[in-house]
Amino acid sequence: MIEVVSASRCIRCDICVRVCPADVFAKDAEGMPVIARQDDCQTCFLCEIYCPTDALFVAEAADGPIGITEHEAEARDLFGVYARALGWSRGRAGGSQHDTTRHLRVAQV
Numbered sequence: 001m002i003e004v005v006s007a008s009r010c011i012r013c014d015i016c017v018r019v020c021p022a023d024v025f026a027k028d029a030e031g032m033p034v035i036a037r038q039d040d041c042q043t044c045f046l047c048e049i050y051c052p053t054d055a056l057f058v059a060e061a062a063d064g065p066i067g068i069t070e071h072e073a074e075a076r077d078l079f080g081v082y083a084r085a086l087g088w089s090r091g092r093a094g095g096s097q098h099d100t101t102r103h104l105r106v107a108q109v
Protein backbone atom coordinates (compact mmCIF):
# COMPACT_ATOMS: atom_id res chain seq x y z
CA MET A 1 0.00 0.00 0.00
CA ILE A 2 1.20 3.51 -0.75
CA GLU A 3 2.70 4.87 2.45
CA VAL A 4 4.69 8.05 1.97
CA VAL A 5 5.31 10.88 -0.48
CA SER A 6 8.57 12.66 0.24
CA ALA A 7 8.10 16.43 0.10
CA SER A 8 11.85 16.97 -0.15
CA ARG A 9 12.34 14.55 -3.08
CA CYS A 10 9.18 15.32 -5.07
CA ILE A 11 9.57 17.63 -8.07
CA ARG A 12 5.79 17.96 -8.65
CA CYS A 13 5.95 16.26 -12.05
CA ASP A 14 2.43 14.82 -11.70
CA ILE A 15 3.43 11.40 -13.05
CA CYS A 16 2.27 9.41 -10.03
CA VAL A 17 -1.10 11.14 -10.13
CA ARG A 18 -1.55 10.21 -13.79
CA VAL A 19 -0.31 6.59 -13.65
CA CYS A 20 -2.24 5.53 -10.57
CA PRO A 21 -5.09 3.26 -11.74
CA ALA A 22 -7.06 3.79 -8.53
CA ASP A 23 -7.01 7.61 -8.36
CA VAL A 24 -5.38 7.50 -4.95
CA PHE A 25 -3.63 10.87 -5.19
CA ALA A 26 -4.90 14.42 -5.05
CA LYS A 27 -2.74 17.53 -5.33
CA ASP A 28 -2.31 20.37 -2.89
CA ALA A 29 -2.16 24.03 -3.86
CA GLU A 30 1.55 23.75 -4.74
CA GLY A 31 1.02 20.72 -6.99
CA MET A 32 2.41 18.29 -4.44
CA PRO A 33 0.70 14.89 -4.59
CA VAL A 34 -1.06 13.90 -1.40
CA ILE A 35 -2.35 10.44 -0.51
CA ALA A 36 -6.06 11.24 -0.53
CA ARG A 37 -7.65 7.80 -0.89
CA GLN A 38 -5.15 5.37 0.67
CA ASP A 39 -7.74 2.60 1.11
CA ASP A 40 -8.20 2.48 -2.67
CA CYS A 41 -4.52 1.64 -3.26
CA GLN A 42 -4.06 -1.65 -5.12
CA THR A 43 -0.37 -2.01 -4.15
CA CYS A 44 0.52 -2.18 -7.83
CA PHE A 45 3.78 -0.20 -7.32
CA LEU A 46 3.26 1.75 -10.57
CA CYS A 47 3.62 5.14 -8.90
CA GLU A 48 6.89 4.13 -7.21
CA ILE A 49 8.26 2.63 -10.43
CA TYR A 50 7.49 5.69 -12.53
CA CYS A 51 8.57 8.36 -10.03
CA PRO A 52 11.72 9.93 -11.50
CA THR A 53 13.14 11.02 -8.14
CA ASP A 54 12.33 8.04 -5.86
CA ALA A 55 9.96 10.17 -3.85
CA LEU A 56 7.46 7.40 -3.11
CA PHE A 57 7.39 4.32 -0.92
CA VAL A 58 4.84 1.57 -1.45
CA ALA A 59 4.87 -1.13 1.24
CA GLU A 60 4.27 -4.77 0.30
CA ALA A 61 1.48 -5.03 2.89
CA ALA A 62 -1.80 -4.65 1.00
CA ASP A 63 -4.25 -5.05 3.88
CA GLY A 64 -3.64 -1.67 5.47
CA PRO A 65 -1.10 1.07 6.09
CA ILE A 66 1.98 0.22 8.13
CA GLY A 67 2.19 3.77 9.46
CA ILE A 68 5.76 4.55 8.46
CA THR A 69 6.91 8.17 8.45
CA GLU A 70 8.95 9.96 5.78
CA HIS A 71 11.87 10.16 8.22
CA GLU A 72 11.77 6.41 8.87
CA ALA A 73 11.49 5.58 5.16
CA GLU A 74 14.48 7.82 4.43
CA ALA A 75 16.56 6.34 7.24
CA ARG A 76 15.86 2.80 5.96
CA ASP A 77 16.50 3.78 2.31
CA LEU A 78 13.02 2.65 1.32
CA PHE A 79 12.11 5.33 -1.21
CA GLY A 80 12.08 3.71 -4.65
CA VAL A 81 13.38 0.42 -3.26
CA TYR A 82 10.97 -1.69 -5.32
CA ALA A 83 11.91 0.12 -8.53
CA ARG A 84 15.60 -0.43 -7.79
CA ALA A 85 15.04 -4.11 -7.10
CA LEU A 86 13.38 -4.44 -10.50
CA GLY A 87 16.27 -2.77 -12.27
CA TRP A 88 13.86 -0.08 -13.51
CA SER A 89 16.19 2.85 -13.80
CA ARG A 90 15.81 5.15 -16.82
CA GLY A 91 19.42 6.31 -16.93
CA ARG A 92 20.27 5.55 -13.35
CA ALA A 93 22.15 2.53 -12.12
CA GLY A 94 19.62 -0.30 -12.11
CA GLY A 95 19.62 -3.74 -10.55
CA SER A 96 19.59 -6.11 -13.53
CA GLN A 97 23.38 -6.04 -13.79
CA HIS A 98 23.43 -7.90 -10.47
CA ASP A 99 21.40 -10.80 -11.91
CA THR A 100 23.81 -13.75 -11.89
CA THR A 101 21.54 -16.27 -13.65
CA ARG A 102 23.33 -15.58 -16.94
CA HIS A 103 26.37 -17.36 -15.50
CA LEU A 104 24.25 -20.47 -15.00
CA ARG A 105 23.09 -20.29 -18.63
CA VAL A 106 26.68 -20.02 -19.84
CA ALA A 107 27.67 -22.99 -17.68
CA GLN A 108 24.89 -25.09 -19.24
CA VAL A 109 26.12 -24.52 -22.82
Ligand code: SF4
Pocket residue numbers: 001002019020021022023024025040041042043044045046047048058
Ligand atom coordinates in the same frame (compact mmCIF):
# COMPACT_ATOMS: atom_id res chain seq x y z
S1 SF4 B 1 0.65 1.49 -5.63
FE1 SF4 B 1 -0.66 1.59 -7.49
S2 SF4 B 1 -2.75 1.89 -6.72
FE2 SF4 B 1 -1.34 2.36 -5.03
S3 SF4 B 1 -1.03 4.59 -5.14
FE3 SF4 B 1 0.63 3.63 -6.33
S4 SF4 B 1 -0.12 3.55 -8.46
FE4 SF4 B 1 -1.89 3.94 -7.12
Ligand code: SF4
Pocket residue numbers: 005006009010011012013014015016017033050051052053054055056
Ligand atom coordinates in the same frame (compact mmCIF):
# COMPACT_ATOMS: atom_id res chain seq x y z
S1 SF4 C 1 6.05 10.99 -9.62
FE1 SF4 C 1 7.41 11.43 -7.88
S2 SF4 C 1 8.31 13.44 -8.32
FE2 SF4 C 1 6.51 13.19 -9.66
S3 SF4 C 1 4.80 14.15 -8.51
FE3 SF4 C 1 4.81 11.96 -8.01
S4 SF4 C 1 6.05 11.81 -6.13
FE4 SF4 C 1 6.49 13.80 -7.06
